[in-house]
Amino acid sequence: MTEKSLAPLILLHPDDNILVCVKQIRAGDEISIEQEIIVSPIDIGVGHKVARFALAAGDKVYRYGAPIGSMVEAVAKGHHVHMHNMKSDYIPSHTRTRQIQYRSEE
Amino acid sequence: MNSAINFSAWLRADGRKGIRNVIVVAYLVECAHHVSRMIVNRADDIDVHLIGFPGCYPNQYAYEMMRAVCTHPNVGGALLISLGCESMNREKLLSDIRASGRPAELLVIQEAGGTRSTIKSGVEAVARLQAQAAQVERVPMYLHELIVGTICGGSDGTSGITANPAVGRCFDALVAADAICIFEETGELIGCETIMADRAITPELGVEIEACVAKAEHYYRVMGFGSFAPGNADGGLTTLEEKSMGAYSKSGSSPISGLIKPGDIPPAGGLYLLDVVPDGEPRFGFPNISDNAEIIELIACGSQVILFTTGRGSVVGSAISPVIKICANPETYRRLAEDMDVNAGCILEGEATLDEVGEEILQNVIDVASGKRSISEELGHQEFILTYKAFEPIGPGCLPVRQIA
Incomplete structure (x- = not known):
C-alpha cells in the first residue's frame, strides 16, 4: 500500500474553531494549524478535536458551523478539546466511570 | 434516478x-x-x-x-x-x-x-x-415504493463526517425518486431543532418538530443521562449536541414532509422524522434502551430496509427487515470488516468522495431489495426489542402531506 500524505486534521466548516483528527496523531508529532507548526503534546485519536485557535473558558465551540457546547477551561491552539475542558449546553455527558459534573445553566 | x-x-x-x-x-x-x-x-x-x-x-x-x-x-x-x-x-x-x-x-x-x-x-x-x-x-416493485429507515449506533467523531452525510446523499436520491425515507431519535437531535424546523414543509410542522425535540430534552433530563454512551466519548464526541449534529446529517437535505410516531406509515414519498420519545411524564424508563428498540420502531413505520451507520462498530441486524451497515471509521472498518456492508471510512483516507459512497449505499439498497442478503442478515442477526412506552396520536400539523392529498 502506498503511503498517503494526507493532513491528519480537517476543517469541516469555515466558522469552526476546532479541527477534527482523521489520522492518528502521536505525542511529539508536528501538526500544521493555521500556518503554524505545533508539536502535539499528546496522542490524538481519529475523530477527536483540537483547538484551531486559543480558546477561553466560556467560548462556544463550533463544529459543522454549529455550536456543540462551551469551553469550561482555556485551551491552547492545537491542544485536545474534549470532556476535560468542554461541556454540553444541553444535557451533561457521561463516561463509564463518572457523570460529568458540569451542569448546564438552567 | x-x-x-x-x-x-x-x-x-x-x-x-x-x-x-x-x-x-x-x-x-x-x-x-x-x-x-x-x-x-x-x-x-x-x-x-x-x-x-x-x-x-x-x-x-x-x-x-x-x-x-x-x-x-x-x-x-x-x-x-x-x-x-x-x-x-x-x-x-x-x-x-x-x-x-x-x-x-x-x-x-x-x-x-x-x-x-x-x-x-x-x-x-x-x-x-x-x-x-x-x-x-x-410482482415488480419500484424504487418509489420503498420505505427506508436510518439509525446510527456506536457513533464517534467520524460518523458525522463520513457515514452519516453519505447516508444523507442516498436519502436525497431516494426522496428525489419519490421513495419514503425516515430518520429518528429526537433525543439525538437535541441542538438541531431550529435548523430542522426550518426544513419543514409548513410552519406548523416546524413548530411540532421543535416541540418534539423539547419533549425529548425534558425526558432525558429527568432520566439524568443524555443519549450518549461512553463509547461515543472514546471516539472523540464530547457533547450530546455534537453527536446530534453528526446524526442529523443522515437526513440529507430534502425538505421534511412530516413528523410521525412509531407505527404511523408515511402517506406519500418524502423525508419524515420519527418521534421515538414517549409522550407525557416519563413512566417506563429510557425511551430506547438500545439501538434495536429504535430499529423496530422504524420497521413498524413500514421500513423495508434499514441503513445503520456506526463509528465504533455495531454488529447488529434486525428481525423482519434487512439492515445494511455503513462503517464511518476506517480503523473500525479494518477491525470489523466481516460485519460491514459499506466502508465510508475510505472518505477520510481520500479514497472516495461522499457522493461516491452515497451511490454505493443506494446500490446496496437496490441489491438488498432485489433479494441479496445484507451482511448482518447473512450472519443471522435478527435482534428484536420491544418495551413499555406511551404515545398520544400525532397532532394535526404533523402530516401536511395528508391534508394536501
Whole structure:
C-alpha cells in the first residue's frame, strides 16, 4: 500500500474553531494549524478535536458551523478539546466511570 | 434516478409490497419466550424470525407495535405463542393479522399441553405458514415504493463526517425518486431543532418538530443521562449536541414532509422524522434502551430496509427487515470488516468522495431489495426489542402531506 500524505486534521466548516483528527496523531508529532507548526503534546485519536485557535473558558465551540457546547477551561491552539475542558449546553455527558459534573445553566 | 429500477417483491393483500417473505414466531410474554425460540431453532430457516413482547401488564403501544410488525409487508405469516394468562390481547392480534390477508396461528401453552407439546405443534404450524406464504404473488416493485429507515449506533467523531452525510446523499436520491425515507431519535437531535424546523414543509410542522425535540430534552433530563454512551466519548464526541449534529446529517437535505410516531406509515414519498420519545411524564424508563428498540420502531413505520451507520462498530441486524451497515471509521472498518456492508471510512483516507459512497449505499439498497442478503442478515442477526412506552396520536400539523392529498 502506498503511503498517503494526507493532513491528519480537517476543517469541516469555515466558522469552526476546532479541527477534527482523521489520522492518528502521536505525542511529539508536528501538526500544521493555521500556518503554524505545533508539536502535539499528546496522542490524538481519529475523530477527536483540537483547538484551531486559543480558546477561553466560556467560548462556544463550533463544529459543522454549529455550536456543540462551551469551553469550561482555556485551551491552547492545537491542544485536545474534549470532556476535560468542554461541556454540553444541553444535557451533561457521561463516561463509564463518572457523570460529568458540569451542569448546564438552567 | 432511473425510475425503471425494479425488483421482485411479494404483494400483500393491503397493496403494500415486501422485499422478504418472513414467518414471525411471536411470544406474547417472556414466559413464552423459550418455547418460541425452540420453535424458531427447529425451523432452522433464515426467514423464520423470533420476535415478542416480554411484559405481562397491558400496554397499548406494545399491542400496536406487535400488530404493525406482524402485518409488515416483509412478513408472510405469523405464529403467536401465548402462555395463557398474560394481558396481551392474543385473540384480537390474531384476528388483526388474519384481517391483513396473512395466515396466522395461535398456540396457548397452558392449553397445548406444555413445553414439548407446544414446540411440536409450533414446528408444524410454521411449516403450514411457510407453505401458505410461498403461494403469495410476486410482482415488480419500484424504487418509489420503498420505505427506508436510518439509525446510527456506536457513533464517534467520524460518523458525522463520513457515514452519516453519505447516508444523507442516498436519502436525497431516494426522496428525489419519490421513495419514503425516515430518520429518528429526537433525543439525538437535541441542538438541531431550529435548523430542522426550518426544513419543514409548513410552519406548523416546524413548530411540532421543535416541540418534539423539547419533549425529548425534558425526558432525558429527568432520566439524568443524555443519549450518549461512553463509547461515543472514546471516539472523540464530547457533547450530546455534537453527536446530534453528526446524526442529523443522515437526513440529507430534502425538505421534511412530516413528523410521525412509531407505527404511523408515511402517506406519500418524502423525508419524515420519527418521534421515538414517549409522550407525557416519563413512566417506563429510557425511551430506547438500545439501538434495536429504535430499529423496530422504524420497521413498524413500514421500513423495508434499514441503513445503520456506526463509528465504533455495531454488529447488529434486525428481525423482519434487512439492515445494511455503513462503517464511518476506517480503523473500525479494518477491525470489523466481516460485519460491514459499506466502508465510508475510505472518505477520510481520500479514497472516495461522499457522493461516491452515497451511490454505493443506494446500490446496496437496490441489491438488498432485489433479494441479496445484507451482511448482518447473512450472519443471522435478527435482534428484536420491544418495551413499555406511551404515545398520544400525532397532532394535526404533523402530516401536511395528508391534508394536501
